[in-house]
Amino acid sequence: SSFSEDEAGKMVLWEFTHDKLGYLKDAPIVSLANWGGELRWTAFFGNGYGKGDTGLYMLDINGLVGSTPSADNLKFIKLANTDGLSSVAVLDINGDGIADKVYAGDQQGNMWAIRDDGDGNWGNPYDGSALFTATLPDGGGAQPITAAPRVTFHPTMPDAGNTPNLLVVFGTGSYLYKSDPADKQVQSVYAIWDKGAPVTDDRETALVERSMST
Numbered sequence: 001s002s003f004s005e006d007e008a009g010k011m012v013l014w015e016f017t018h019d020k021l022g023y024l025k026d027a028p029i030v031s032l033a034n035w036g037g038e039l040r041w042t043a044f045f046g047n048g049y050g051k052g053d054t055g056l057y058m059l060d061i062n063g064l065v066g067s068t069p070s071a072d073n074l075k076f077i078k079l080a081n082t083d084g085l086s087s088v089a090v091l092d093i094n095g096d097g098i099a100d101k102v103y104a105g106d107q108q109g110n111m112w113a114i115r116d117d118g119d120g121n122w123g124n125p126y127d128g129s130a131l132f133t134a135t136l137p138d139g140g141g142a143q144p145i146t147a148a149p150r151v152t153f154h155p156t157m158p159d160a161g162n163t164p165n166l167l168v169v170f171g172t173g174s175y176l177y178k179s180d181p182a183d184k185q186v187q188s189v190y191a192i193w194d195k196g197a198p199v200t201d202d203r204e205t206a207l208v209e210r211s212m213s214t
Contacts, residue, residue: 105145
C-alpha cells in the first residue's frame with residue numbers, strides 16, 4: 001500500500017494516549033521484557049514533559065493490537081513528580097537477550113534506575129531515590145538531563161560487592177524550551193558508578209573532577 005494518510009490504518013499497529021503522557025522527543029526502545037514470567041516485545045520510553053508526573057512506560061506491542069491500554073498491556077512506573085522522564089537507556093545486563101534494567105534522567109537533574117527483580121516486577125531499586133542528582137557546585141540549582149545516558153560495565157572494579165557495577169555516563173542541559181538558547185547555566189558531563197546504592201554524598205565528596213577542553 002502507498003504511504004499516505006488514507007492508508008495509515010493499514011500500517012499502524014495502534015495509537016496510544018494516556019493521561020501521564022507528555023511531550024516526547026525521541027523514539028521508544030524495543031526489547032524483549034519479562035511480564036511476570038511471560039516474555040513480551042515491549043516498547044520502553046519516558047513519559048516526556050509537561051505532565052507533572054515522572055515515570056517509565058512499558059507497552060506490550062502485540063498485546064495492544066486491537067485492544068485498549070490496560071493493566072494487561074501497559075505498565076507505568078512512577079518515579080517522582082518532576083515534570084517528566086527523558087529518553088531512556090535499556091539494558092540487558094546478563095546477556096540473555098531480555099531487558100532487565102533502564103536508566104533515564106529528568107529536568108531536576110535526577111538520574112533514575114528501574115529494574116526487573118527477576119520475576120517481572122519492575123520498579124525503582126533504591127526505595128524511591130534517584131541514583132544521583134546533578135546540581136551546580138556550591139549548592140546551586142539542578143542541571144537538567146534531557147538525553148539518554150550511555151551505560152557500560154566498570155572497566156577496573158570487580159563485580160563482587162559492587163553489583164551491578166555499571167558506569168552511567170550522561171551530559172546535562174536542555175534545548176527544549178524557548179528560554180533555553182539564552183540559558184548560560186553551567187552544564188556538566190558525569191560518569192556515575194552504580195554499585196548497588198544511590199550516591200548520597202555531596203558532589204565534592206562523591207565526585208572526582210575532570211576538565212574538558214576544545
